[in-house]
Amino acid sequence: MTTIFWAGDSTVQYNDILTFPQTGIGQVMNLFLKPEVRVENHAKNGRSTKSFIDESRLTPIYDKITAGDFLFIQFGHNDEKKNDPQRYTDPHSDYMVNLEKFVNAARNKGAWPVFITPLERRCFIDEEHLDIGEHTDYNGGHVFPCALTLGTYGAARKREDRKIHFYSMNLDSFGVVEASLDDLTNKKEYNWANYPLGVVWAFAEKGHPISSGFDMVIWGNIPNGSGLSSSASLEVLTGVILSDLFDIKDLSMTDLALIGQYSENNFNGCNCGIMDQFAVAMGKKDHAIFLDTATLDYEYAPCVLDGAKIVITNSKVKHSLVDSAYNDRRNECAAALKALQTKLDIQSLGDLSIEEFEANKELISDAIQRKRAKHAVYENQRTITAVQALKDGKIEEFGKLMNQSHISLRDDYAVSCDEIDILVDLAWAIPGVLGSRITGGGFGGCTVSIVKDEAVDTFIETIGKAYAEKVGHEAEFYTVDIGDGASRLA
Secondary structure (H helix, E strand, C coil): CEEEEEEECCCCCCCCCCCCCCCCHHHHHHHHCCCCEEEEECCCCCCCHHHHHHCCCHHHHHHHCCCCCEEEEECCCCCCCCCCCCCCCCCCCHHHHHHHHHHHHHHCCCCEEEECCCCCCCCEECCEECCCCCCCHHHCCEECCCCECCCEEEEEEECCCCEEEEEECCCHHHCCEEEECCECCCCHHHHHHHHHHHHHHHHHHCCCCCCCCEEEEEEECCCCCCCCCHHHHHHHHHHHHHHHHCCCCCCCHHHHHHHHHHHHHHCCCCCCCCHHHHHHHHCECCEEEEEECCCCEEEEEECCCCCEEEEEEECCCCCCCCCCCHHHHHHHHHHHHHHHCCCCCCCCHHHCCHHHHHHHHHHCCCHHHHHHHHHHHHHHHHHHHHHHHHHCCCHHHHHHHHHHHHHHHHHCCCCCCHHHHHHHHHHHCCCCEEEEEEECCCCCCEEEEEEEHHHHHHHHHHHHHHHHHHHCCCCEEEEECECCCCCCCC
C-alpha cells in the first residue's frame, strides 16, 4: 500500500476539534484516492518549517516512510512571521535549508517529495479586511470534566467472517444489529449501533482497519439521551474493546478519545468537541481533569467533596445532539470568531480574556452570535477559576460558579429548556445545595448538583414531588461518585 505523508500547517492539517468549519487540504484528500492509497497527516496548526523540525515532527515521518511513498510538503505563511522567533525563517536562507531537510528525508527512504505551493497570508490594506470551549471544548477553551460511576460495559469475541453483530441489553427491542466490515456506512436502521460502528470505521480511517468480524454485547446504567455522555461512553468503550480484541498496541487513551470524537463528527454527524470522550477515556477516581482543548494539555485536580454528594437529576427530556441546535451553536461561534478575527490575531474564542472580548465584542454585528461568543469566553474563564477553587478547597465558591454557568447556558447560549430550568430553580431554593446546573450538550437531559450530605434526602423528595406536579412526569435521581475512566475489567 502506498502512503501519502503530509507535513505542513493549518491549511493542510486534519481539523477535528477547534477550527470548524475550517477544513485542511489533507483532511479531504482521501476522498479522491483509490483504496490502495492511504493518507497519514502530520500537519499541525501554526507550524513553520523551523518549528515543525524543532518539535521533532519530521522524525515519525522519517521512521515510517518507505520506498514508493510520497511526502507532501506545505509551509510558508508561518515562516514569514518576523516577530515570532519560534517560527520565522529567512526566505532565502533558513527556509530553503529547512525545505531541503524534508526533501532529503523522503529521498533517503526512496520516497517522492512533493512541494505544495504555500498560501498567501490574509492581507489588510488601510485596516480594511480583504479576504480572509460547557460548549468551550470546540471553542478552544478549557474544560473541567470528571468521570462518574455510571458507565457502559461490554464484552466481545472475534468471528471467522466479516460480519459485525451488536446487541444492547438496554435496547433489546432492536434485537441483534448486523453490519459488515465491507460496508462501514451509517444506516438509519442501525439506530444506536451507528455509534460503535462509527468507531470501527474511524479505526480504519486512522490506519487501523479491523481484520475480522466480531460480536459485541453492551449494557449500561447511563440513561439514554440524558446528556451524560452516553454516546461518548459507548465510543470509548468500543475503542478499548477493539484495541484489546485485535491486539492494537500503539493507540493511547488520548488517541481513543480522539477517534471517538472523529467518529461522532464524521460518521454520526454531530460536531461535538473533545470533552466527553476525553473524560471517559482519561477519568481518574476522585479527580477532575483540567483540559486545555487547544493543546490537549491536561492536569488532574483533586475533587474530594467532603460532606457533600454529587446528585444527577434526569429530567427525562431526551435530547439528540445530531437533531438539536447543537451544530447551530457551533456554527454561530465560528461566525463570531470570524468577525473578531477581522481585527484580532486569535485562533479561537478561548484565546480571549473577558476584558479583550468586552473591548471588541461590537465587531460581532449579529446579536445572537455575540451572545454565543460571550458564553464561550466567560465560561472558559469560569472554568479556570473553578479549578483554583477546588484546589483551595472552596467548595461553596465552586458551587456559585456552577450556578453562574447555568445562567449563561440558559440565557446566552440558549441550550436549556423549561424542564431543566425548573429542576435548577427548585434546587437553588433548597438549603444545603451548593450549586446546580445543566450538564451535557443541553436541550434536555440532566442537571448536576452538589448537595450537602444532610440535604440529599430532602433534595430528592422535594424536587421529585414538585417537578412531577409542574411537568406531569417524574424525574430520576442518581447519587454518584467520581470514578476512573475506561479500562478492561477482566
